[in-house]
Structures are given as C-alpha cells and as structure tokens.
Amino acid sequence: MKFIKTLTGDRDIALLVGQVLRTGVITASIIAFVGGILYLAAHGADSVPDYSNFTGEGQEFTTFTGIFAGLATFKPSAVIQFGALILLATPILRVFFSLIGFVIEKDRMYIFITLIVLCIIFFSMFGGLKI
Numbered sequence: 001m002k003f004i005k006t007l008t009g010d011r012d013i014a015l016l017v018g019q020v021l022r023t024g025v026i027t028a029s030i031i032a033f034v035g036g037i038l039y040l041a042a043h044g045a046d047s048v049p050d051y052s053n054f055t056g057e058g059q060e061f062t063t064f065t066g067i068f069a070g071l072a073t074f075k076p077s078a079v080i081q082f083g084a085l086i087l088l089a090t091p092i093l094r095v096f097f098s099l100i101g102f103v104i105e106k107d108r109m110y111i112f113i114t115l116i117v118l119c120i121i122f123f124s125m126f127g128g129l130k131i
Helices: 002-006 010-043 064-072 076-105 108-126
Strands: none
Touching (some): 064 076, 076 108
C-alpha cells in the first residue's frame, strides 16, 4: 500500500500510465518478433503459397483458447498472435490504470467516465461471443 500512497499527483499517475503503455508495446513487439523468427525458422523454406484462393485461419489462431493451446505447444503462429493480444490489451490496461489513479485521487466524475469506457470496451469485446 505504500506504493499507492506515493501516487498522489497527476504527474505520478500520468508517468505510471505512460510506463504501462511503453511496457505493453515493447513486450508485445518482442513476443511477436520472437514468434516471427520461430515462424521463419520452421517455414522459411516452404514454397510460395497460392494467393489466388483465399483460405482463412481456423479457430486455432482466432480464439483465446486456440491461441493459448497453441502457446502450450509452442507453435510460432500462436506466439505471434499472443504478441498481438498483448498489444490489444495494452490500451485496455491503460484505461484500467487510469481508473485506479482516479480512485486514488477520489475524482468521482472521471471514475464514472472511465467505468463507462471500460464497460463499452468489454461489451464490444465479449458481447458477440457465444459461451
């Protein structure tokens, strides 16, 4: 709790949120880069694919469970997709940490606005999923 007590100013919270963004982007970039290297190592010598017929990805790399199952088996495409997931989660974490900052500052109006933004983000992400 000592950490939270030291985050009292707007500048401290802005620095924390900026650090979250930097860390998320750098982490996602490194993961996607490593996945790209693994992919090239495994498939770099493959023949050129036929681009005249479009074949979409299956659920293996387009769902959370498929990506995490691919990560468990260390598939290069899953590693790249995981990097993309980290990159997509970064702005959501930014909004979440902003909410924490507003709670610490006890700024009710911005807490309310940030909660609305988080609800919209989560509804748009998970609203169309079939459970």
